[in-house]
Amino acid sequence: MSAQSYFADWIAVDWGNSCQRAWAIGEDGQIRAEVQRASTSRDILPGAWEAALRGLIGDWLGIGQTPVLACGMIGGRGAIFEVPYRSVPANPADLRPVPVTGLSDQRLALSIMPGLCQCSPADVMRGEETQLLGFFSQQPDFDGVVCLPGTHTKWVQISAAEVVSFQTAMTGEMFALLAAQSCLSSWVTTDEIDLAAFDDSVADLLADPRRLSQRLFAIRADALLNGVAAPVGRGRLSGALIGAELAATRSYWLGQAVAVIGGHALSALYLRALAGQGMTAQYFAGDTLTLAGLAQIRAKLVGKAI
Template sequence: MLADWIAVDWGTTHLRAWAMSAAGEVQATAASDAGMNGLSRDGFEPALLDLVGGWLAEGRQTPVIACGMVGARQGWAEAPYRAVPCTPLDAGAMIAAPCSDPRLSVRLIAGLSQASPADVMRGEETQIAGLLAARPDFDGVLCLPGTHSKWARISAGEVVSFQTFMTGELFALLAEQSVLRHSVAAAGWDDDAFAEALSDAISRPDRIGARLFTLRAEALLSGLAPEAARARLSGALIGVELAAARPYWLGQDIAVIGAAGIAGTYVAALTAQGALPQQYDGDEMTRAGLTAAHAQRKGASQ
């Protein structure tokens, strides 16, 4: 099976690739743990070839469009940030990655930056482009939850502004490395505990420090179930994020893009606040964005 072109999402810890047809259909998928963190600059091309070599034809260059941390300063080649307000994609800002294999022609998508308050994104701009490919008239706010959640204002096809929240990373640090690790389960859930903690945090975000320690205290004194503690920790942190991001989402058309589990959690949290968010699959939006980038690049080269 040979790919007409290849879509790549290359993050800090993982590499994912899709063999695409000329019509934009997925012909095959592949993934590995060859993320940016584990590679030197000269290790990117071999890592990609290990994954997609079987999709390449001899005597023909196969276009590869890649997004994510592969374009970071520590990546294959640096794709400089583009300052907002701007469209999520720009064919002219895609950087050619140096390749020794003549079968490869790799282009890296640039991330976005914001001067004040200072912020950056890499990878999310491609998901935003995917959403706009499906909804070109979208005017509202996108929430992209994850390790570092992003909230982006979209208007007239452009990213106007955005803000990052380290909610996912804070959850992992508190659940796995703080004193709360003795009380928070590694898995499991309690919907009621999540909803209660979410509501409390949104109404009183200033009390987050004290509320967090009650998880440990209640586990010792009242036998708080570890699954309930996990849900309450998540509810508290997401609640603080929603309270801070209220100027973004209040009264706006909201789309949430991400993996089903975490995106569903944010949709439930926003719905509890009276919002009407729509949920979109993160992988689908990434592929749609990469497809849009490929079309832009192809059009620019003709």
């Protein structure tokens, strides 16, 4: 029994803004365990990141060192170790993880993927570059635009397997703040979305993006005056924000081949909104693509075929 043949041959970590996932991978390349946790990166105090990582994957560590390959906010400013961005244009397959030294837990042989940056307009991504790498392993010839809905939705222009440019919209974060903590909260408290209200708001915002500020408060006013049901309010809020985002990213998606990569419920809204504009986008479930990207990097590191 070798020093590494305990539970995991290596561990993959996807550290998102609002959700963290990890997979323990056996020597046979199979997933032996996985874990998912919802927490906000900005709630982690400086200096507490290594403990947060151990909280996620500590159960899988043996007595020797375990290789851990991670992407996302864990490599950001103020987290475990700031990995410099790589500028676009860039091919995600050319990215190399950076080994992290100086951790207090010697069992962690941690490497972190660099994110991508764009100088003008200024933009950054961490984690999506690895998800795109996984996507390319399934769609090597994809040329067009990838939309990755989430806390910070990314629109990425892809040509010849390179990320040419990208644009971030804070739509998910704005929705979460407005739905939970604004004067609109009482009127959108439901998990249901009225799709007619969603469609109407998307169309209205695409027709005139200036209407965002008025449409938001009108959710409250209309509910107070006319007793609008919560799913309608939530549909309007979601539709107004996604409509404003589509208006802002029109130069990305208009007339392009579009792939939407993400969770099912949120991606469905983006697909629906795009369909309303006559755009048929292809959907790819996002959850396994990051792992696929990390596995590809890992295979390259140890010289294995995938």
